[in-house]
Amino acid sequence: MLEIRNLKVVFQTDRGVVKAVNGIDLSLERGKILGLVGESGSGKSMTLLSILRLVPYPGKIVEGEILFEGEDLLKKSASQMREIRGKDIAMIFQDPMTTLNPVFPVGEQIRESLRVHNIIKPEKEGILGFLRERDRRKKEYEKVVELMEKVGISYPEKRYFSYPHQFSGGMQQRAIIAIALSCNPKLLLADEPTTALDVTIQAQILDLLRQINEVNGTSIIFVTHDLAVAAEFCDEIAVMYAGQIVEKGPVDKVIEEPKHPYTKGLLRSIPKITRKKEKLYVIPGNVPDLAFLPPYGCPFYERCEEAVEECKEATIPLIEVSDGEFVRCIKYL
Amino acid sequence: MYKVPLKDGVLDMENGTFIQIKNLKKYFIEEPDLLMKLVTKKKKRVVKAVDDISLDINKGETLGLVGESGCGKTTLGRTIVRLYEPTEGKIIFKGEDITEARGEKLKEYRKKAQIIFQNPYSSLNPRKTVRQILSVPLIASGVKDPHEREERIMYLLNRVGLNYRQMDSYPHEFSGGQRQRIGIARALAMSPEFIVADEPVSALDVSIQAQIINLLEELKEELNLTYLFIAHDLSVVYHVSDRVAVMYLGKIVEMGKTEDIFFNPLHPYTKALLSAIPSIDKSKRRERIILEGTVPSPVNPPKGCRFSTRCFVKKGKMCEEEEPELKEVEKGHFVACHLY
Ligand SMILES: Nc1ncnc2c1ncn2[C@@H]1O[C@H](COP(=O)(O)OP(=O)(O)OP(=O)(O)O)[C@@H](O)[C@H]1O
Ligand SMILES: Nc1ncnc2c1ncn2[C@@H]1O[C@H](COP(=O)(O)OP(=O)(O)OP(=O)(O)O)[C@@H](O)[C@H]1O
Ligand code: SF4
Ligand code: SF4
Ligand SMILES: [Mg+2]
Ligand SMILES: [Mg+2]
Numbered sequence: 001m002l003e004i005r006n007l008k009v010v011f012q013t014d015r016g017v018v019k020a021v022n023g024i025d026l027s028l029e030r031g032k033i034l035g036l037v038g039e040s041g042s043g044k045s046m047t048l049l050s051i052l053r054l055v056p057y058p059g060k061i062v063e064g065e066i067l068f069e070g071e072d073l074l075k076k077s078a079s080q081m082r083e084i085r086g087k088d089i090a091m092i093f094q095d096p097m098t099t100l101n102p103v104f105p106v107g108e109q110i111r112e113s114l115r116v117h118n119i120i121k122p123e124k125e126g127i128l129g130f131l132r133e134r135d136r137r138k139k140e141y142e143k144v145v146e147l148m149e150k151v152g153i154s155y156p157e158k159r160y161f162s163y164p165h166q167f168s169g170g171m172q173q174r175a176i177i178a179i180a181l182s183c184n185p186k187l188l189l190a191d192e193p194t195t196a197l198d199v200t201i202q203a204q205i206l207d208l209l210r211q212i213n214e215v216n217g218t219s220i221i222f223v224t225h226d227l228a229v230a231a232e233f234c235d236e237i238a239v240m241y242a243g244q245i246v247e248k249g250p251v252d253k254v255i256e257e258p259k260h261p262y263t264k265g266l267l268r269s270i271p272k273i274t275r276k277k278e279k280l281y282v283i284p285g286n287v288p289d290l291a292f293l294p295p296y297g298c299p300f301y302e303r304c305e306e307a308v309e310e311c312k313e314a315t316i317p318l319i320e321v322s323d324g325e326f327v328r329c330i331k332y333l
Numbered sequence: 334m335y336k337v338p339l340k341d342g343v344l345d346m347e348n349g350t351f352i353q354i355k356n357l358k359k360y361f362i363e364e365p366d367l368l369m370k371l372v373t374k375k376k377k378r379v380v381k382a383v384d385d386i387s388l389d390i391n392k393g394e395t396l397g398l399v400g401e402s403g404c405g406k407t408t409l410g411r412t413i414v415r416l417y418e419p420t421e422g423k424i425i426f427k428g429e430d431i432t433e434a435r436g437e438k439l440k441e442y443r444k445k446a447q448i449i450f451q452n453p454y455s456s457l458n459p460r461k462t463v464r465q466i467l468s469v470p471l472i473a474s475g476v477k478d479p480h481e482r483e484e485r486i487m488y489l490l491n492r493v494g495l496n497y498r499q500m501d502s503y504p505h506e507f508s509g510g511q512r513q514r515i516g517i518a519r520a521l522a523m524s525p526e527f528i529v530a531d532e533p534v535s536a537l538d539v540s541i542q543a544q545i546i547n548l549l550e551e552l553k554e555e556l557n558l559t560y561l562f563i564a565h566d567l568s569v570v571y572h573v574s575d576r577v578a579v580m581y582l583g584k585i586v587e588m589g590k591t592e593d594i595f596f597n598p599l600h601p602y603t604k605a606l607l608s609a610i611p612s613i614d615k616s617k618r619r620e621r622i623i624l625e626g627t628v629p630s631p632v633n634p635p636k637g638c639r640f641s642t643r644c645f646v647k648k649g650k651m652c653e654e655e656e657p658e659l660k661e662v663e664k665g666h667f668v669a670c671h672l673y
Contacts, residue, residue, distance in 0.1 A: 013506065015498070039540055041508040095454045155630065166363065169451070170402025195535055198401050198565030199609040200624050207623065225539060226566075228611040255613055267613065269543035271572040273595060279550075280543040280572065287541075289496045 001219055002028040002051070002187060007064035009046045009055055009243075016291040020046045020059060022243030025318065028187075033213055033220045035230035035251070037266075038240030041287050044223045045094055047240075048189045051221075052091055053081050068187070087117050090185035092193045094223075096172040099179060100164040106175045107160030110144045111137075113182045119143070147178040152204055170201045177208065184216060191223045206233050227266060231255045236324075239263050242288055242299040245318060249325035259327045261306045298330065306331065351392040351559050352413070352527065357422035359383040359405075359412045363632075381631045382408040384583035385422070387659075390527075395553065395560040397574030397591070399567060399606065401628050405583045406563045407451060410529040413561065414446040415439060426527075444474065447525035449517050449533045451563075456516055457504040463490070463515055464500045470522040489518040494544050513537060517545065521552065529561045534569060546573055567610050571595050576665075579603050582639040583631055585659055589666035599668045602640050638671065648672065 009021035021043045028034050036044050049055045051066055053073065066073040093099050101109060114120060120139045122132055148156035151174040164172055173193060180188060194202040212218050224230050230237050231251060238248035247260040258264045265283040285303040293299055298311040311330050318326045319333060361380040382405040390396050398406050411417045413424055424432045431442050450456035457466060467486045476482050487497045493514040504512055520528060534542040546569065552558055564570050570577060571591060578588040579600065587600040598604050605622040624643050629635055635642050637653040644652065651671050659669040
């Protein structure tokens with residue numbers, strides 16, 4: 001249902017051209033959950049935002065195709081995109097407060113998204129305009145309360161008129177999921193939807209998202225930096241590094257038999273609950289500054305413990321090592 | 334390489350109780366706005382975010398604080414560093430009651446007790462460059478020489494895993510995780526003695542998380558720091574904490590040595606929490622206890638045990654009527670539940 005081909009996003013900055021997304025290929029089948037994991041700044045959010053054509057200024061999509069149900073989203077007009085956003089493809093943004101407006105009650109904001117997409121149609125019958133409107137509002141209100149309940153906001157009637165700042169982080173995230181679900185989208189883009197939450201709520205939200213996935217058949221792209229969450233929740237995993245995908249494949253392959261040195265490093269650096277506490281493994285070095293990426297060679301070279309001389313020079317493609325399993329590393333060439 | 338200077342007082346400090354929290358309460362009064370008052374005749378509401386908490390933090394230790402969203406962790410952390418006025422109770426820092434400290438004394442305390450904020454987006458001024466953001470606390474803590482300051486900023490940025498070449502960039506040019514690192518650098522800049530780390534690694538990916546955790550531990554050793562470490566990631570809490578306190582709806586329900594909490598949890602809530610930890614290891618995925626519902630409203634907490642509305646081993650009437658006290662049931666292991 002979704003196919004991204006050679007997507008490139010750049011930012012023109014004072015420091016030079018930042019290659020935030022540097023040639024991404026991804027595909028997602030209907031009803032599947034794809035996990036996009038990677039280090040902070042690796043371009044996960046920009047990849048998601050590209051799908052909705054919401055890359056913030058001065059960022060620009062400079063190359064690629066994003067086929068959604070066979071049609072290239074990058075060729076759609078602005079008004080066509082507005083139609084698609086929210087209705088066919090909904091997004092849960094990384095920062096709750098970019099979705100929630102601090103000066104409106106939460107319930108009203110969910111109702112607004114129902115209204116924008118005309119979910120509850122106004123009745124044709126009815127004597128007076130304002131009566132029709134009152135009726136429609138009442139139905140919308142009921143739908144909102146139902147949505148709030150569904151995403152686990154307790155006492156929805158009481159909380160309908162609460163403001164976002166009166167909600168704790170987890171409840172804000174639920175409200176956002178309610179907004180995203182209001183139009184029953186085909187594709188849900190979830191950018192770190194559980195990152196700020198504690199585990200019991202995370203378990204519930206993942207459960208909720210899985211239900212939405214199973215019951216409504218909603219496909220999900222799930223961005224997270226938590227490999228354990230991705231391992232439990234996703235069907236497929238794509239690991240990003242410096243604007244590229246370095247490894248992707250079915251979840252069991254990537255987690256249990258990681259191939260790329262970066263994926264291996266990530267898995268090793270996760271704190272584990274074992275009797276013996278050890279100092280955490282740290283991948284040496286820092287994330288490269290995307291404005292100063294060398295034009296060729298493996299971007300992980302500086303930090304890679306398995307690097308060889310050739311890695312510095314070669315431009316390495318994504319190599320298919322087994323059915324549906326891809327790795328971008330010279331050792332598999 | 335530049336080394337963080339050891340502050341005199343820190344080394345001489347004897348070990349022992351560093352911070353004492355006694356019956357601390359923080360209530361928020363929520364006034365409905367004028368319109369709502371007219372329409373609904375709503376009265377003001379009292380949010381009991383922190384409701385009678387007592388705990389000690391020893392010098393040089395890390396106390397982990399876990400609990401569900403909205404249970405009052407941030408409020409507790411912010412009240413302890415006096416960003417919020419306590420409603421009741423006492424905060425004693427190195428033997429000195431600072432519950433009502435004002436003026437110079439409060440300023441001094443706030444320098445020693447720093448906080449790393451939960452939200453990396455709203456905690457940084459969008460119109461200031463990283464250099465400017467870090468200069469403020471450096472100047473305040475006496476680094477007046479611009480050259481030294483520059484070196485210090487480079488050191489701090491490097492230490493939290495940022496590239497010093499981005500010193501003159503603005504917060505919006507960084508991704509979420511990168512911004513949190515700036516927040517950590519800012520807290521470290523004051524050379525504090527005590528840090529409330531409010532979900533400091535939540536927004537970070539694992540490799541940087543590992544760096545930051547190791548960094549926080551190194552700094553703790555180096556500077557004899559004491560942490561209150563708030564996190565929702567229990568594996569992280571397990572890794573960093575000497576002791577752990579589990580919070581539920583404004584109260585502490587269990588507290589003890591990290592190993593005791595993780596390998597011998599007593600409170601039903603703690604058991605549920607631990608069962609929900611996601612794991613990359615299939616064999617470690619435990620039987621999941623999925624708790625129903627959410628935390629009840631702190632405006633009207635349930636009578637009796639606050640967990641009784643969600644508890645899966647509830648003992649009937651007693652649980653709904655009598656509030657269990659936090660009792661020491663094993664050495665250094667406290668639990669508030671009628672089962673014990
Ligand atoms: N406004 C901007 N100007 C310049 N560069 C930017 C801007 N916004 C983002 N970038 C760069 O684009 C890259 C990709 O950012 P993106 O937000 O997609 O990362 P991410 O993978 O979502 O990270 P995180 O996990 O921290 O959210 C980053 O390296 C960042 O520095
Ligand atoms: N300024 C405020 N005014 C009114 N209520 C507040 C305020 N700040 C927090 N609260 C309420 O106090 C309770 C505790 O909030 P707090 O932010 O301390 O929770 P938390 O444990 O840090 O949650 P999270 O994990 O979501 O960050 C919540 O019910 C919250 O809605
Ligand atoms: S290509 Fe070379 S440097 Fe890059 S990950 Fe593979 S071994 Fe390491
Ligand atoms: S006191 Fe009762 S309701 Fe509360 S945790 Fe213990 S058993 Fe459950
Ligand atoms: Mg992001
Ligand atoms: Mg908090």
